[in-house]
Amino acid sequence: MKRFFSSKTAESALRCDAETEPFTACSCGIMHFSSGLGRRGFLGGLAAAGISGTAHANSVVPVEKAELKVGFVPISCAAPLIMAVAKGFFQEEGLNVHLQKIAGWALVRDRLLNGELDASQLLAPMPISLSLGLGSAAQPVRAITMQNINGQAITLALKHHNRRDPRDWKGMTFAIPFEYSMHNLLLRDYLAHYGLDPDHDVTLRITSPPDMVANLRAGNIDGFLGPDPFNQRAVYEQIGFIQTLTAQIWDGHPCCAFGMTQPFIDAYPNTYSALQRAMIRAAAWMNAPENRLEAARIMAQPAYLNQPEIVIRQSLTGHYADGLGVVQDNPHRAGYSPYPYYSMAMWIESQLRRWGYLQRPTDALKLAREIYLFDDVVQQARVVGPLSGLQDPVAGGFPEFSVLGQTFPRAGGQAL
Amino acid sequence: MNSFSETLRAWGLTAFLCVLLLAGWYIATFPAASHSPYGIPDGNAEYQALMGHGPNAASHSEGFPTPKQFLDAAWIQLREPFHDRGPNDRGIGWQLGASLLRVALGYGLAVLVAVPGGFIIGLSPLIRRALDPFIQILRPISPLAWMPIALYTIRNAEECGIFVIFICSLWPVLINTAFGVAAVRRDWLNVAKTLEVVWWRQIFLVLLPAAAPTIITGMRVGLGIAWLAIVAAEMLVGGSGIGYFVWNQWNNLSIANVLLAVLMIGITGMVLDLLFGFIQRRLTYVE
Numbered sequence: 001m002k003r004f005f006s007s008k009t010a011e012s013a014l015r016c017d018a019e020t021e022p023f024t025a026c027s028c029g030i031m032h033f034s035s036g037l038g039r040r041g042f043l044g045g046l047a048a049a050g051i052s053g054t055a056h057a058n059s060v061v062p063v064e065k066a067e068l069k070v071g072f073v074p075i076s077c078a079a080p081l082i083m084a085v086a087k088g089f090f091q092e093e094g095l096n097v098h099l100q101k102i103a104g105w106a107l108v109r110d111r112l113l114n115g116e117l118d119a120s121q122l123l124a125p126m127p128i129s130l131s132l133g134l135g136s137a138a139q140p141v142r143a144i145t146m147q148n149i150n151g152q153a154i155t156l157a158l159k160h161h162n163r164r165d166p167r168d169w170k171g172m173t174f175a176i177p178f179e180y181s182m183h184n185l186l187l188r189d190y191l192a193h194y195g196l197d198p199d200h201d202v203t204l205r206i207t208s209p210p211d212m213v214a215n216l217r218a219g220n221i222d223g224f225l226g227p228d229p230f231n232q233r234a235v236y237e238q239i240g241f242i243q244t245l246t247a248q249i250w251d252g253h254p255c256c257a258f259g260m261t262q263p264f265i266d267a268y269p270n271t272y273s274a275l276q277r278a279m280i281r282a283a284a285w286m287n288a289p290e291n292r293l294e295a296a297r298i299m300a301q302p303a304y305l306n307q308p309e310i311v312i313r314q315s316l317t318g319h320y321a322d323g324l325g326v327v328q329d330n331p332h333r334a335g336y337s338p339y340p341y342y343s344m345a346m347w348i349e350s351q352l353r354r355w356g357y358l359q360r361p362t363d364a365l366k367l368a369r370e371i372y373l374f375d376d377v378v379q380q381a382r383v384v385g386p387l388s389g390l391q392d393p394v395a396g397g398f399p400e401f402s403v404l405g406q407t408f409p410r411a412g413g414q415a416l
Numbered sequence: 417m418n419s420f421s422e423t424l425r426a427w428g429l430t431a432f433l434c435v436l437l438l439a440g441w442y443i444a445t446f447p448a449a450s451h452s453p454y455g456i457p458d459g460n461a462e463y464q465a466l467m468g469h470g471p472n473a474a475s476h477s478e479g480f481p482t483p484k485q486f487l488d489a490a491w492i493q494l495r496e497p498f499h500d501r502g503p504n505d506r507g508i509g510w511q512l513g514a515s516l517l518r519v520a521l522g523y524g525l526a527v528l529v530a531v532p533g534g535f536i537i538g539l540s541p542l543i544r545r546a547l548d549p550f551i552q553i554l555r556p557i558s559p560l561a562w563m564p565i566a567l568y569t570i571r572n573a574e575e576c577g578i579f580v581i582f583i584c585s586l587w588p589v590l591i592n593t594a595f596g597v598a599a600v601r602r603d604w605l606n607v608a609k610t611l612e613v614v615w616w617r618q619i620f621l622v623l624l625p626a627a628a629p630t631i632i633t634g635m636r637v638g639l640g641i642a643w644l645a646i647v648a649a650e651m652l653v654g655g656s657g658i659g660y661f662v663w664n665q666w667n668n669l670s671i672a673n674v675l676l677a678v679l680m681i682g683i684t685g686m687v688l689d690l691l692f693g694f695i696q697r698r699l700t701y702v703e
Contacts, residue, residue, distance in 0.1 A: 074667055101504045103654040103663055114571035210667045233669065236468055303505035306668040314466055321466035 063094050064268040068275075071102045071111060071120035074305045075209060075227035076315050077148045077256035078121050079295055080336055082305075084282035086298045093274035101303075104208055105178040112261065113139050119260040119275060121147060124340075125348045127259050127371045129180035134357055140262035143340040143372045144272060145279040147256040148286075150247035151315070151334040152183060153231035154190070155240040156223035157216050161324060164243060166194035175207035175215060175224035182255050185351040186246055187225040193404045198355070216240050227255070228315035228334065229307050234323070236311050241323025247332040250403040254344045276380040279338055281387060286336035288389035292316040338381070338390070340372035342397040347408050372397075438483060445482040481672040489672035506656065508677070512684060514656040515646050518574075522581025523642045527635060530586050534593020534631070535619065544594065551587065559584040559645035563652055573653040580649045585638035592634025596627030628699045636692040643685045658684075 072078040081099065084090050090097045100117065102108045109130065111117045122143070130141040156164075163169070169191070176184045188198040196202060207215060209230040215221045217239045225246070234240035246253060258279050265272045285291055296316050300309035314320035318333030345368035352358040374397040381393065401408050481489065497509030537544045559580045566576040600623055608618050650659025658677055665673035 099504060100655065101664070103652065107652070107654070110567055111573065114567075116571070116573060210669055213669055237669070238467070301501075301505065302664070303502050306664060308468065310466065310468055319466075321463050325460070325463060327460070327463050327466065 063271045063274050065118070065271045066094055066096050068095055068097045068118045068271070069100060069116065070097050071100050071108050071117045073105070073108065073121055074101055074307075075256075076151050076229050076299070076305070076312065076334060077227055078304075079286045079299060079316070079334075080147045080279055080282035080338075081121055081258065082299055083286055083295060084278045087282070087285060089278040089281045089285075090275075093278045095271070095274055095278065105181070109136060112141065112259070113137075118264060119144070119258065122257045122259040123178055123181040123183075124254040124257045124344065125180040125182065125185065125352065126178075127257060128345060128348055128367065129352065129357070131367070131371050132358060132362070134352070135179065141259050141371070142262055142265060143257035143259050143345075144265070145258045145276055145283070145338040145373075145377050146254050146340045146344075147258050147279070147283065147336070147338075149252050149254055149335040149337050150245065150332055151228050151255055152186070152225060152246040153228065153333075154187070154223060154225045154243040154246075155212075155216070155231045155234045155323075156243045157219070157221075157240055158238070158323065159219075160222060161241060166191060166196065169194075169196060169222075170201045172222035173203040173205060173220070175205050175212045175221045175226065177209060177212075177226060178206060179357070180352075182246075182253060182348075183225045183227070185348065185355075186249055186253065188355055189351065189403060190225075190244075190249055213237065213239070229305065229311045232311045232315045232320060233307065235321055236308065238323075242320070242328075245330060245333050247330060247335075250401060251332055252335070252337075252399075252401055253403075254340070257340060273376070273380055273383075276338075276377055277384050280377065280381050280384050280390065283336040283338040284387035284390035286389070287391075289317070289331065291389075292334075336389070338377055339393050339397075340374050340377060341394065341399055342368040342372055342374055343399055343401070343408060345372040347401075347403070442483050445480050481675065486672045486675055489670065490676045493673060493676055503656070508658070508661060508680065511656060511658045511661040512680060514660075515650060515658040516684070518577050518650075518657060519581055519639075519642050519646050522578040523585045523639055525578070526582045526586040526638060526642075527589055529582075530589035530634075530638075531593050531631065534590045534634075535597050535623070537590070537594040538597025538627070544598070551591065554583075555587040555591070557583075559641075560648050560652070563649065567653075573655060577646070577649045577653050577657070580645055581642045584645045585642040588637040588641065589631070589634045592637070593627065593631045596630025596634075597623055599630070600626040625701075629696065629701070632692065632696045632699055636689065636696065639688055639692060640685065643681075643688060647681055 070081065072081050085097055085099055102111065102120070105123060105126070108117075108120050108122065109126065112120045112122070113130070113136070122141070124143065124146065127141045127143040129135060130139050132138060174187060176187060178184065184204065187204070191198045191202060198204060205221065207221070207224070209226050212221070212224040212226050213230055213234050216224065216234055217237070223240070223243065231240075231242055235242060246255075258275075260272070260275075286295060293313060296309055296313035299305045299312050300307060305312060316334050318328075318330040320328055320330075320333070322328045342365070346364050349358065349362070349364050349367060374393070378393050378397075381390065493508045497507045499505075499507040500510065537547060562580050562583055563576070566579045567573070570576050570579055604622055604626060605618065608622050613621070646657065647659040647662065650657035651663045652659075654660050654663065658681055662674055662677045665677065
């Protein structure tokens, strides 16, 4: 029954997209709603299509595949993906995205690679690790946009409130969500910066975010570098405090990407571009500070993050209780940017090599250009046109950035 | 009369234990003074609000829920057990239904394979001895150990869940069927042979009724294992089912809802078992 409906809507979506009249976008929204999105999605889609239908009529090319299964993990990084559904950005591109909540990164990997998911939220290092075959068989996975920047934190158990100097952390146990995660790489860099050997002086344990909070309460771990809103959740539960935001380690670091396999891009090039456009608009919407409260409200729903709204709000606005009795303000706590910069990929690759995950010789620059599809994102951002929350991309895709005070080199200096 | 008073006393004891349990729960979760070295500072209203403790903020549970918090959470879930707000937010009724459907499919397949298979093994000592090593090795494997293999080879989360149910409920049914068939009294088969009963009538009119109680016992054990495995499998593959509900509530660190799910899993398992107990009583015979 469901399958029947899906193929029918896909057909009609194609048909009405093929016509270039502005109002066909509207009727698509209705068709998509009937096949299973929420009432809110429908209204949002209608409203959005009504506003921008005319402006977008020229850029809409028929998509080859309108019904898409997309995975997400219930953390703040998923915000653009959730908003692209809730605010109707996908529908405006003629896409009917079915979001599937996935229980962990290994499952995300398996489901993307076996074709159950057409696209998925991925940790920024995953397209690289998967394409290189680290921890799995090599498969060409691409970061087709970045989802978010910053938005993570190091949380320590309250009992360590007077051990805030990382040089004192020898013998501690920390949780991270996945090996091929920015969390792992940033924590390792942070520890090493303070003179600790992350492989010998501390224990790093792979743990899912809710288990991080539970283990922190139970005293099995001393802290974690985890995704929001779980850092704020540990504060809210009065079991931990925020040691440092990752924005204070590397302001502007990528965290989650939006990815798919190269064969999908080859088979459905217009769908690929339409997804990119929707995700660019979603990232721009999320990045505008005035939208964060609404985003927190939507994301708190059981279908998405299923967390108290006040916890998500603090992670998104950067106006937060730090767990030690102080209200902190850091508007950089969470940011959203769609650009998968090549220099980000090169930093990740250099760190994977530094910590022994990647041992064979590779051409870092070539890999970055192959896996992080920055040029395509810039091109689609041009099609979308100027958006208020969206920053202009750094031309060429090699912005310089500072990680714990150290500048990461430009493309010219390829000695990584 | 005596057995009636016995029953009454058993029920009374059950009720007493129930009250004792609830009282223990109530006392153990009695709100204690804040234990945190950084208690929420009194003067800072904004900080309190951000911690969910302000006068206007909804209170939130810390640690294990009290019986009242549990009942509140349970009421929210049970008030509309069949709500459906998209695939990622369905009521607990749908989730239980999804799990039962998976179990029905996986377990049904297992019975379809295991009962005929058990007949063959039970009837032929040669096949029994040949297959015995395989069965003995495959039988003790935990359902979760099958999961990665299933995910990698079947490549479909839904079918994976069903496969795991199938593979772990298969063995008790198979072994019990084989044992039941092999243990049917030779006299009865000999009588049937003397009367020149055709083979399929021997199977359906002699072997099946004679082995039925043993087969049903195997099926009962198999269903219990299937129901045990489904929760674990669904926590891994996600998407839908009571196991997914547990994971989703755990993701929100909502112990009250996890408790509710645990209770529902227990009750459903009990009902399924009672059902088989009833069938078993109907099929048991005295020689």
